[in-house]
Amino acid sequence: MNAKIAERMLLAVSMLIVGLSMSRPAQAQGAQASYPAMAPLEQYLIADRDAEISLAKSAAPAALSSEANVLVLEKDGYHTAIEGKNGFTCLVERGWMSPLDSTDFWNPKLRGPICYNPPAVRTILPYTILRTKLILSGLSKEQMAENIQSSIALSLLPMPEPGSMSYMMSKSQYLGDGPAHWHPHLMFHLPRMGAASWGANLEGSPVVLDTDHREGPEPETIFMVPVGHWSDGTPAMTEDSAMHQH
Numbered sequence: 001m002n003a004k005i006a007e008r009m010l011l012a013v014s015m016l017i018v019g020l021s022m023s024r025p026a027q028a029q030g031a032q033a034s035y036p037a038m039a040p041l042e043q044y045l046i047a048d049r050d051a052e053i054s055l056a057k058s059a060a061p062a063a064l065s066s067e068a069n070v071l072v073l074e075k076d077g078y079h080t081a082i083e084g085k086n087g088f089t090c091l092v093e094r095g096w097m098s099p100l101d102s103t104d105f106w107n108p109k110l111r112g113p114i115c116y117n118p119p120a121v122r123t124i125l126p127y128t129i130l131r132t133k134l135i136l137s138g139l140s141k142e143q144m145a146e147n148i149q150s151s152i153a154l155s156l157l158p159m160p161e162p163g164s165m166s167y168m169m170s171k172s173q174y175l176g177d178g179p180a181h182w183h184p185h186l187m188f189h190l191p192r193m194g195a196a197s198w199g200a201n202l203e204g205s206p207v208v209l210d211t212d213h214r215e216g217p218e219p220e221t222i223f224m225v226p227v228g229h230w231s232d233g234t235p236a237m238t239e240d241s242a243m244h245q246h
Helices: 001-023 025-034 051-056 119-122 125-136 143-152 237-246
Strands: 067-072 077-082 088-091 110-118 165-168 185-190 219-228
Touching: 051 067, 051 077, 051 088, 051 110, 077 125, 088 125, 110 119, 119 125, 119 165, 125 143
Parallel strands: 067 088
Antiparallel strands: 067 077, 088 110, 110 165, 165 185, 185 219
16 A cells, blocks of 8 residues: 555544544534434334344454354344354444534434454443443433443443454444445554554554544543455555545
8 A cells, every 4th residue: 555545544534533523513513403312213223133233244354253243233222143152242333332422423324333352342342232221221322421430430330451452344334424434444442541652643644543532431542543445355445536535
């Protein structure tokens, strides 16, 4: 990959961070008008269970996802659809896993296939499951965040375990109305720390840290690293497509 393509990929990652956090007022105003509250529950569910399983598995290469545990979303939260063998867990995130001030938080179209590795299954996945359960129980986003923070204070939730990471390499991902299908990437979940720890957000670095939204209810920092291909092995972005996109 030449420097020009790498630079455009880094720009794409930055655009995703902006799209997920929605820190720009103009973007926030437009999307808030579209998704001011939770839509009917049916709009977040995937009627075809097999389709949701396939979408979840598409987050990572088949060598990983074919032997992974798979969760599907039902009316009261996530349930195991497939018992895995390799310690990984795949599922499809919904909009409420976005930052609290994201204007895609209630977007019923958002679908984020993700596969967690074993350390992340033990220490990151519990937050996804709890967030989802609290939201589906009818709590507001603010009440959900307060519940999570209280659970952390009581040591009822774990801190990120060293080595925790996840795959988001699905060609079918839809990460919001701004980033849409965007680009495949890996995410590394660590206790809260600064960008300098990974050389993130520096010119030419492929690592990005969302510095505007580190203070969510979860006690983690997520470093994002783009990769050059989707989970099925096809190229994610060529120089021509990068020029077309940007």
